[in-house]
Amino acid sequence: MSRSERLLDLLALLRRHRQPVSGHALAETLGVSLRTLYRDIASLQALGAEVEGEAGVGYVLRPGFHLPPLMFRPEELEALALGSRWVAGQADPALRDAALSALSRIAAVLPPELRAELDASSLMVGPGKTRLADSIDPALLRLAIRRERKLRLAYQDAAGSASDRVIWPFALAFFEGARILLGWCEMRGDFRHFRTDRIASAELLDERSPRRRAQLLKEWRLSQGIVADRR
Template identity: 60%
Template sequence: MSRAARLLELLQLLRRHRRPVTGAALSAELGVSLRTLYRDIAALQAQGAPVEGERGLGYILRPGFTLPPLMFSGEEIEALVLGSRWVASRGDDKLARSARDALAKIRAVVPPALRDELDASTLLIGPPPGHAATGDDNRLELIRRAIRAGRKLTLTYQDGNGTPSTRTLWPFALGYFEHVRVLVAWCELRQDYRSFRTDRIQKLTIEESAIPRKRAALLREWKLRQQIPE
């Protein structure tokens, strides 16, 4: 790997970490010595990259830093195409359209050789199951909007036994599975985390009031309870 490619890879690694990461961990991921890693960090800082930290404490890339269009690897191209095709096939109308638009934007900025690889990707998504969740596109759009805005949701929900209840939720995640879509939220009624199938939501309202905690904190705490790795 050339030094230029290694520096770009180091930037990508730093972007992947939200908290300071030690030089030892970075050097192990890159497959270089710790001495080389320190030289690379210094080179990035000298070129204006906002890498903060020091030896023994760890390094982090300051939020807001954006990279110019990068040369994607073949595997990265395949991952982008496969993920976009899955969302276009399984997502609701608005999300599917956004996936196609995002792929078109990527196609417009990559070099011609990579554009050809993108167009010729042979990783395909099979047809969605015939009994997949349908008809709740508007609910999904409202839920995503509430999550992005950090607003509470009030909904009327019918459980598996057909029993209705009204809940006020702090929504923070939306899971897309083959047959169902699942809202994950803190439920004020139960004072605990709960999951709700979107096809069982009878009525849905976005409230004016904001959720009292950051959604990233809710997601992190929920993952810990579910023993889901970061």
């Protein structure tokens, strides 16, 4: 493993922890000696990372640090390219443009050899199932989720029954043949899933959701028996 790869691994490891982590634990996870770990901590600090702590106490990374110039492993570049291509092919126009723009921004600040790796990525996204068009703008749903605002929906279920719902949206799931809006439904008093192609209209309300998005997502995962990925 190169030194730059080791620093990236150390940075990623520190980002996983909100509380100080001992040098012994970090060194063991990374498979390096304590002496090497201390040198790498010093290198990150020299790059501007706010790594606080000391030997015998532990280390914690304060939020807000980004490595200047961006460095990725070949597999990470392939994942970025593949993910962006999937979003470009499966998401709505606003997200498609955002994915392609983000990939262009990343490519613009990569070292030349890594930019060549990104351009030469050979992982492709094949055609998927045809998805029914949405009647509403998905950007409105994402806005409601980000701002933690209630939505009023005119919805038609699979049986053709129409209803008006007020929900607390907290997530949008992308599947090959459909997009699913996740929210707490005031009418049902429970979590409900809404296919976006069955939403006839959506109105962003001024009222905020009574519970935060992160809390709703946590409760939904518990209700579904889903264990969150902590990597």
